[in-house]
Amino acid sequence: MNKLKTIIPVLIFFAVLFSSYQNIFAHEIINKTVPDTLSVETTHAAIQHELPQAFMIVPFIILLLMIATGPLFYKHFWEHHYPKVSIVLGAVVVLYYIFYLNNYHSLTHTLAEYISFIALLSSLFVASGGILIRVDKKSTPFANVIFLLIGAVISNVIGTTGASMLLIRPFIKMNRDRLQPYHIIFFIFIVSNVGGALTPIGDPPLFLGFLSGVPFFWVIQNVWHIWVPAIILILAVFYLFDTLNKKDVDVVEYSGKIEFKGMKNLVYLLIIIAAVFVDPLVIPGVPSLAPLPFGIREIIMFAVVFISYKHADKEILKANEFDFEPIKEVAFLFVGIFATMVPALELIAHEANVLGDKLNQGVFYWATGTLSAVLDNTPTYMNFLSAAMGKYGLNVTIKQEVINFVRVDDIYLVAISVASVFFGAITYIGNGPNFMVKSISERAGIDMPPFFTYVIKYSLPILVPIYGIIWFIFFR
């Protein structure tokens, strides 16, 4: 009954969004002005509409504040009611766009992005939940550094979400006799965020850039020289923290074994990775399911969720204490975040376009980064890419123009790509896996710092100076 109470508002919410979808396509048939795919449609279409009033960012600010303060000051109200809060605040913005602005484009675009986002996250979450890695070795600061470095590399192959889900448990187990919250926080910094900056599979904004026309290997070719020092610096700080950690109860005996169970789920992970490319824009001939707000890719990913859970090894699920709560938390919070951030993103995009000529790569770096820390980094990336291309009179919705832009002057794209991925680590809400890692860690008994403590005690003093160095060397 309780689950029904939670699900019904979500269904209503999506029904309203989907009805707006039908409206937009009825509208398109008449005007024939909108591209027939939504996956790279950006806020250009929305900008042609009336801009939202500034006060419409209030629901977004309220949601962010509640995410930050809820677990701290009214934990049990928040735990029981966050889905309703998220949906109600999202609905305020949705209704404003539908009935006041008559702007369906922004909503439908956001809905399509949300479905892609949750399809990828949930499929990686469930598939990796059926894999058990046993690392029964005693950790040392050096071993941890190597582990995190490997995690950073793997996050470019199976995404930051997949790598986080796969590696957080063995990382906790390795460190179980000396574990401190900073272990988890550096894991979030490196594996859940910064590590995934080298390929379009690594992090969703880079993936959207790839769908828009940025060549697949452009990212690694142009970002590796920034990725390497960033990873080295963060690992160096971690090594310092870990060396100073003298907590060692030493009641645990280690066999020294490393085991891997759940091989078939590796196949599911490979299917998810392959599905990333199943898009009409990447592989000509892949059918578009428009006007539906999802494509073949999302169907494959949701099918993997179903099949991998249904056929998972029950012993592995038990060992992983598999539960849908972490992904449910992300799904509910991000439905509100995606909906409420639409006005904020449109206002930002507008300002970026107006100020385009005055913006240099440093401004793009800091602006993309700051907003990626508190907004979803995918639309932030697209809006700033749009603004950067606007400086050259190029349109982000046209694939050839994106390719031209990359050839002409790619420093802006480098700044936007790096910042959108790196700065996701600044807050728990900067990137999807951050929250999942936090939730898994808390269920394991680790007292994780609340939202503001995470920012003030860890990300501001550690990451911001490192990102400042990156800016000074590469984007000044």
Place this chain on the structure above:
Amino acid sequence: MKKLDEVLENKINGLYYNNRLILPFHVHFLKVIIENEIITDFSPSSKGIYIREETDFTDVYFLEYKHLKDVVSKYETIKMVVVEKEKNVFDFNNHIKLAVYLENKHVLRIEKTDEDILFIE
């Protein structure tokens, strides 16, 4: 009153009803984890948990929840660090990590956490 060792060895189950666990032993509680809530306050004024010892069992009420079954899913457990009564609480070797599973028909399965279960004391 059964000892915890005896309960674990003989796989004796407890019971649960709504937000109440009935554990067939008496122990000192050090830490309890339900969902992502870590409870370490076991004083009478604790807002999260209320523990009462009866002659043959221990009642544990989770005050913030109405029905444990709503929040603890199939593969999840409620985890506890406990110490057998009359044993030295300061000796880490006496700290026992338990996982309790909510089964059908109000049956509460009690196990020592196996090596795979993530549980940091």
